[in-house]
Amino acid sequence: MAEHAIAAEGPRELPAKFSLPLVGDTLSFVRDPAGFLEKRAHELGPVFRISVFGKPTACFVGAEAFSILLDDGNVGRAGANPPHVEELFNPEAVPFLDGEAHRRRKRLLMQAFTPEALQGYLPILAQVIDRYATKWAKLGTFSWVPELNSMGFAIAAALFVGADPSKDDPRIESDFGAFADGLLSLPIRLPGTKFSRALEARNQLHLRIERALDEHTDRPSSNVLSRLFAARDGAEKLSRDELRIETFHFFGAYAAVIGGLSFLASCLGRDRKVMGGAREEVLREIPAGEPDLAAIRRLGYLDRVCKESRRVAPVLPITFFGKVKRDCHFHGIRIPAGHQAVGCIGATLVDEDTYPDAGRFNPDRWLHASDEQKRAWIPHGGGIHTEGHRCAGEALATLMLQMFAVRMLRRYDWTFPEGQDFSPTKGKIFATPVGDLRVRISLLAS
Ligand code: HEM
Numbered sequence: 001m002a003e004h005a006i007a008a009e010g011p012r013e014l015p016a017k018f019s020l021p022l023v024g025d026t027l028s029f030v031r032d033p034a035g036f037l038e039k040r041a042h043e044l045g046p047v048f049r050i051s052v053f054g055k056p057t058a059c060f061v062g063a064e065a066f067s068i069l070l071d072d073g074n075v076g077r078a079g080a081n082p083p084h085v086e087e088l089f090n091p092e093a094v095p096f097l098d099g100e101a102h103r104r105r106k107r108l109l110m111q112a113f114t115p116e117a118l119q120g121y122l123p124i125l126a127q128v129i130d131r132y133a134t135k136w137a138k139l140g141t142f143s144w145v146p147e148l149n150s151m152g153f154a155i156a157a158a159l160f161v162g163a164d165p166s167k168d169d170p171r172i173e174s175d176f177g178a179f180a181d182g183l184l185s186l187p188i189r190l191p192g193t194k195f196s197r198a199l200e201a202r203n204q205l206h207l208r209i210e211r212a213l214d215e216h217t218d219r220p221s222s223n224v225l226s227r228l229f230a231a232r233d234g235a236e237k238l239s240r241d242e243l244r245i246e247t248f249h250f251f252g253a254y255a256a257v258i259g260g261l262s263f264l265a266s267c268l269g270r271d272r273k274v275m276g277g278a279r280e281e282v283l284r285e286i287p288a289g290e291p292d293l294a295a296i297r298r299l300g301y302l303d304r305v306c307k308e309s310r311r312v313a314p315v316l317p318i319t320f321f322g323k324v325k326r327d328c329h330f331h332g333i334r335i336p337a338g339h340q341a342v343g344c345i346g347a348t349l350v351d352e353d354t355y356p357d358a359g360r361f362n363p364d365r366w367l368h369a370s371d372e373q374k375r376a377w378i379p380h381g382g383g384i385h386t387e388g389h390r391c392a393g394e395a396l397a398t399l400m401l402q403m404f405a406v407r408m409l410r411r412y413d414w415t416f417p418e419g420q421d422f423s424p425t426k427g428k429i430f431a432t433p434v435g436d437l438r439v440r441i442s443l444l445a446s
Contacts, residue, residue, distance in 0.1 A: 011334035014049035014058055024051030030184050032426035034317035034346040037061075041347040047330045049339070053082040057340040058324060061347045062354060063375035063382070068328050068335065069319070070383040072098060075341045077389065080323035084187030088179065088198055089252060090245045095320040095389060106386055108238050109246060112227035113395045119293045120222035121396070124158045125403045126290065127165045133412060136441045141417060144437035145262050149173060152258040155400070159224045160250050161212035172208065172251075175201035180255050183429045202248070209247050213240060224250065224396075250393065255430045257397050259315030260379075262432045264401050266422050267309040267361045269414045269439065274363060278302050279409040286406060296402050304363040306401040310379040311349045312361045313424055315431050319343035319381050320389065348376050414441045 017040065019025045028036045029052045037059060040048055046065040050057050060069045069075050076098045079091075086096055094105050111117070132151040136142070153173040157163035163172075182198020189196055216225055228243055238246070268275045281301045297303075322341040327334055335341075350358045354376045355365065365373070375382070380391035391397070408414070416422075420435035 011329055012332055014047060014333055014335060014339075015044040016049040016051075017043065019051050022054075024054070026052050026054075026186075030186070030427070033184070033429075034314065034424065034431065035426060037317060037344045038347045038350065041344060041351070047333055047335060052340070055340040057321070057342055058335045059342055059344050061344045062351060063348070063372055063378075065330060066343055066348070066376075066378065066382045068330060069322065069341055069343050070388055072388070074325060074328050075322035076325050077102070077320065077322050080340060081321045082187070084185075084195060085183060085321075087187075088182055088202055089249055092241075093245050093249045094392070095249070102389075103387065104233060104236060105238075105242065105246075106392065107233045108231040108236065108242075109228070109392045110386055111231040112224045113393060115293055117224075117227045118395060118399055121159060121224070121399075122290070122293065122403065124165050124223065125155060125400065126407065128155045128158065129404055129407045131166065133408060133441070136439075137412060137443050139441070141438055141440045144265060144439040145258075145432045146436065148261045148265070148437075149177075149258050152254065152261065152400075156251055156254045156257075160247050160254075161209060162216060162221060162223055162225055172205070175204050176251055176255060177201075179205070179252060180428070180430060183252075184427065205248060205251065206244065209244050212247070213243055253391070253393055256315045257400050259313075259424075259430045259432050260310060260397060260401055261404055262437055263313035263315065263424075264306060264309040264405060265408075265414070265439075266416075266433055266437055267312065268305070268405070268409075269416050270422065271361060274305060274361070275409070278305050278405065282406050282409045286410070291403075291406060293399070296399065296406060299402065299406070301363065302402055302405055303398075304366040306398060306405065307366055307377065308361055308363040309401075311355070311377060312359065313431070314346040314349045314379060315424075316379070316429070317344070317346040317431075319345060343378070343381065345378055345381070348378055351376070411444055412441050413444055414439050416440075 040050060040059065041061040046061045048059050050059060060066050077096050078098050081096060094102065094109060097105055128151060132147065136147060150168055150173055153176060154165065154168050157169045157172050158165040163169050178197045178201035181194045185194035185198065187195045212225060216229060225247065228238055231238060268278065278301055281299055285299055286295050319342060324335055324337050324339045324341050326337050352358050354373060380394040381389055383390050385392065417438050420438050422433045422435060424431035425434050
């Protein structure tokens with residue numbers, strides 16, 4: 001697939017801008033990956049070349065260009081990511097696997113995200129969200145992002161390592177903060193550098209996960225770890241090493257949920273009409289009691305709201321890196337074998353040609369979306385979950401956003417003081433609103 005016509009005079013080279021020898025575009029990329037790639041896409045089109053982490057890198061923007069990247073005959077993952085990223089996650093983690101090894105691992109992991117599994121996680125989500133919301137309504141004006149971060153990691157700790165959902169585990173939260181900072185750092189192994197702190201944090205988290213694996217054998221329960229223990233594919237199951245590697249990666253991946261929650265809260269709070277429509281639907285469909293998965297999935301308007309908030313405010317700028325395995329062509333442009341390859345998620349989601357008035361939060365655009373718009377909705381990567389590298393946790397992330405919105409809309413209102421910056425942070429791999437979302441939350445009159 002994705003072999004596009006080559007002009008009679010032969011293929012053109014990937015368009016690129018001048019970049020410095022050795023350093024290339026790495027500094028601009030690390031400073032603001034989303035902004036840098038959007039600018040280049042605007043200047044150079046849907047496929048172009050940059051130079052990052054010492055390698056020429058083919059960048060892909062939009063559904064059509066993405067189809068080249070998603071074909072594993074064109075692009076592989078093994079050894080393709082910057083060594084410091086592989087080291088932080090583990091070179092054997094699922095984003096870096098290819099072929100049957102990847103499919104086997106993915107089939108096993110996806111068993112933690114079936115509808116039945118998700119239904120079992122709802123009580124944990126409900127308990128932690130309610131605990132935090134009760135506290136928030138008493139705080140007056142406060143910064144919501146750090147609170148959402150604590151809430152998110154309390155849920156992650158309960159789901160992934162069986163922590164008690166009635167308590168917080170600030171150590172896990174701060175270790176993951178240090179780990180995430182390391183992903184966009186320069187890999188300098190000196191005491192006190194971001195990279196060294198990320199490695200230390202990773203080692204602490206490994207110890208915590210090892211403990212959970214030991215404890216788990218005695219006390220299985222309804223969380224993600226139990227599902228991973230129980231996952232079977234014929235005679236295949238996840239080894240202890242695989243459980244540790246993937247649980248760690250789940251925590252890392254989970255950081256994106258915090259961005260997703262904060263932009264959803266921001267979009268709703270700033271658009272009273274959408275907030276009113278979503279609240280009206282929630283109160284009509286689930287007036288009281290604990291919603292089950294089926295009830296949450298019937299909330300069509302809320303689904304469009306959550307989908308649109310992930311489009312208009314992309315949390316992650318890029319996919320993981322791949323490596324081009326064979327020469328590919330896109331509208332007469334040659335993408336050479338050997339180049340690093342990356343999907344530009346942010347630039348695709350806010351592309352004006354695909355989504356007119358792309359900067360506007362408009363959930364109704366999904367009522368009559370074209371096939372191209374649907375295919376370009378790639379906040380979780382593109383393609384098919386079980387066959388490619390599309391996010392394994394997408395259904396859990398979606399449920400997190402929906403459950404958070406249901407519980408907040410049913411009981412609370414929130415408003416943002418004037419004069420704050422709602423735009424996404426620039427130098428972090430997982431974006432959140434720059435102003436940390438100063439908010440005031442109040443109980444709705446019953
Ligand atoms: C709003 C929240 C989230 C966003 C925006 C997000 C986004 C992404 C993206 C962009 C990728 C990379 C796709 C690629 O490289 O082609 C990815 C991969 C992945 N994500 Fe997520 N993710 C989220 C939440 C989660 C959660 C909660 C989990 C697990 C509990 C998770 C687990 C994974 C895994 C395991 C992969 C690697 C899949 C593979 O390589 O086959 N993600 N995610």
